[in-house]
Amino acid sequence: MKVKVVTRILEANDRIAVENRKLFNNAGVYVINLMSAPGAGKTSIIEVTVKNIIKNLRIGVVEGDIAGTDDAQRVEGLGIPVVQINTGGACHLDANMINEAITDLPLKDLDLLIIENVGNLVCPAEFKVGEDMKVMILSITEGDDKPLKYPLMFQESSALILNKIDLLPYTDADIEKIKRNSLSLNPSLKIFEVSCKTGEGISEWTGWLQSLVK
Amino acid sequence: MKVKVVTRILEANDRIAVENRKLFNNAGVYVINLMSAPGAGKTSIIEVTVKNIIKNLRIGVVEGDIAGTDDAQRVEGLGIPVVQINTGGACHLDANMINEAITDLPLKDLDLLIIENVGNLVCPAEFKVGEDMKVMILSITEGDDKPLKYPLMFQESSALILNKIDLLPYTDADIEKIKRNSLSLNPSLKIFEVSCKTGEGISEWTGWLQSLVK
Numbered sequence: 106m107k108v109k110v111v112t113r114i115l116e117a118n119d120r121i122a123v124e125n126r127k128l129f130n131n132a133g134v135y136v137i138n139l140m141s142a143p144g145a146g147k148t149s150i151i152e153v154t155v156k157n158i159i160k161n162l163r164i165g166v167v168e169g170d171i172a173g174t175d176d177a178q179r180v181e182g183l184g185i186p187v188v189q190i191n192t193g194g195a196c197h198l199d200a201n202m203i204n205e206a207i208t209d210l211p212l213k214d215l216d217l218l219i220i221e222n223v224g225n226l227v228c229p230a231e232f233k234v235g236e237d238m239k240v241m242i243l244s245i246t247e248g249d250d251k252p253l254k255y256p257l258m259f260q261e262s263s264a265l266i267l268n269k270i271d272l273l274p275y276t277d278a279d280i281e282k283i284k285r286n287s288l289s290l291n292p293s294l295k296i297f298e299v300s301c302k303t304g305e306g307i308s309e310w311t312g313w314l315q316s317l318v319k
Numbered sequence: 320m321k322v323k324v325v326t327r328i329l330e331a332n333d334r335i336a337v338e339n340r341k342l343f344n345n346a347g348v349y350v351i352n353l354m355s356a357p358g359a360g361k362t363s364i365i366e367v368t369v370k371n372i373i374k375n376l377r378i379g380v381v382e383g384d385i386a387g388t389d390d391a392q393r394v395e396g397l398g399i400p401v402v403q404i405n406t407g408g409a410c411h412l413d414a415n416m417i418n419e420a421i422t423d424l425p426l427k428d429l430d431l432l433i434i435e436n437v438g439n440l441v442c443p444a445e446f447k448v449g450e451d452m453k454v455m456i457l458s459i460t461e462g463d464d465k466p467l468k469y470p471l472m473f474q475e476s477s478a479l480i481l482n483k484i485d486l487l488p489y490t491d492a493d494i495e496k497i498k499r500n501s502l503s504l505n506p507s508l509k510i511f512e513v514s515c516k517t518g519e520g521i522s523e524w525t526g527w528l529q530s531l532v533k
Binding site for chain 1: 356357358384385386387389408410437438439440441442445458460461462464465467468469470471483485486489490491516
């Protein structure tokens with residue numbers, strides 16, 4: 106019985122995700138669903154990404170959080186359109202939330218829309234929102250055991266951003282193990298090693314992203 | 320309709336949590352539900368806690384993960400009873416999972432049972448499992464904005480362990496802001512600043528825990 110309910114929720118979600126995808130295609134906007142555990146650096150990655158490629162692309166952002174508008178305020182400071190979704194109790198964004206949020210965005214004036222999901226390594230990977238690709242961030246401070254413990258997100262993502270590599274000397278995390286286990290789950294995963302603090306690796310990430318959008 | 324389904328699931332969960340609580344009380348075992356985001360250090364906290372107080376208390380562990388048995392193997396190395404729950408897709412433990420898992424534990428021979436929840440700052444806080452108290456861990460590398468973004472877990476927890484404080488000099492996190500906002504959500508929250516790596520603050524945490532169990 107429980108399984109049936111969950112299946113029906115996912116089916117309804119996927120139907121709305123297809124609608125969203127049509128809206129995005131018609132507007133000519135490329136859409137990323139950005140996922141990670143809490144505090145891995147989703148908003149920081151958005152900030153450095155926007156600063157690196159703002160001259161070439163018109164970017165908009167949807168911020169997903171349980172509560173609060175901290176992230177939307179950070180993004181608004183960059184001078185780009187942003188909408189905040191507060192999910193209340195829900196631990197992930199779904200297609201319907203995105204369907205409502207995008208009515209407040211000038212989709213036709215955007216080249217790239219970045220959707221920042223709720224901080225959670227589990228459920229966000231289960232809900233399509235109409236995106237062109239999913240991208241996940243893993244902070245190296247979270248440890249090297251995460252791919253095998255949270256496999257779905259690694260399998261569903263097109264790219265993995267390994268963030269906070271400036272902290273690598275101060276942790277026991279084995280970055281080669283992270284990469285090896287991530288690729289065993291998803292051989293086509295594109296991996297970037299970056300630090301939002303030092304700027305290391307950011308241009309590789311933004312260069313690749315830009316090549317997909319244009 | 321959706322709300323009704325969710326309410327019914329939570330009601331059913333709470334009934335089983337009451338049953339679990341009776342089993343724990345009858346066996347004379349004190350139970351902690353340990354929660355955090357992925358990679359904040361739940362298993363490391365269990366390791367240092369067991370090493371610090373194993374002479375005085377008989378401890379057992381339930382490990383909750385989406386997939387894998389890494390954590391159970393780490394705990395087994397300490398020579399104490401451990402059961403691994405693999406939730407499949409579920410992003411949290413519930414009372415029924417615990418009800419089944421504890422049949423494999425010698426409850427009457429334990430003083431303290433530590434239940435390590437799935438790494439997630441959201442849903443674990445919504446599901447009672449029959450515990451005496453909830454304890455949460457926040458790694459300071461996750462940033463100082465987490466209390467206001469994930470308020471429920473801070474409100475539901477009796478204690479907050481701020482872990483990885485050895486990394487404080489290398490991050491921008493404002494630990495006073497974390498403490499201030501956590502206490503504004505939950506004025507009776509007990510806060511410990513610790514490092515599993517250096518051992519700093521661990522004896523304060525284990526001393527307090529031991530005083531509750533005995």
